[in-house]
Amino acid sequence: MRIASEGYPLIFTAAILALLALAAGWTALGIILVLIALAVTGFFRDPERQAPKGEGLIVAPADGKIVGIAGVKSAFLGSAKRVSIFLSPLDVHINRTPVEGKIERVTYQRGKFLAAYKDEASQRNEQNALTIVDSAGRLFGVVQIAGVMARRIVCRAKAGDRLARGERFGLIMFGSRTDAYLPENCQIEVVEGQRVKGGETVLARFV
DSSP states (O other): OOBOGGGHHHHHHHHHHHHHHHHTTOHHHHHHHHHHHHHHHHHTBOOOOOOOOSTTEEEOSSSEEEEEEEEEEETTTEEEEEEEEEEOTTSOOEEEOSSSEEEEEEEEEOOBOOOTTSTTHHHHBOEEEEEEEOTTOOEEEEEEEEOSSOOOEEEOOOTTOEEOTTOEEEEESSSEEEEEEEOTTSEEOOOTTOEEOTTTSEEEEOO
């Protein structure tokens, strides 16, 4: 199983502490640390995904549950359809691009750490926003939003990068939210409450 590189320091630290505790005869503590190491390993899992082929498809930028679909005014994208995905600590936390395109801007914003499933988290929480332009000149946005537990947003993409549909670009550590901002003329293919897989589930399409 592939593990995101950001997870190795935490995994190794927990594993080493577990070995030291077991060697010292602190069995209960050692077992707890082993379980923590396994849990952290599971959190940073990075499975391979195959993006669907076809024209005009927009895929989910993250694993999780759809907690909101709304028409909004976005400061970095203008009028758009926003699809919000809540990631629990049990979900894969790798973020992926919803479309093939060029990263036009990457904008980081400091903020609060409200519960990520709340609608107000989209505006008030710490976040990192990517603006993407596809080959047809259409604008898309993906916003990585920190939650109560998440205190570190990782974004490997930078302005000028060209990424394929479903390609990895970062992750958010522990519980979090990812918002996708889509052009108004696309057709949404998911509903609130639905679970999606990043890079595979079709969020919307152009018809």
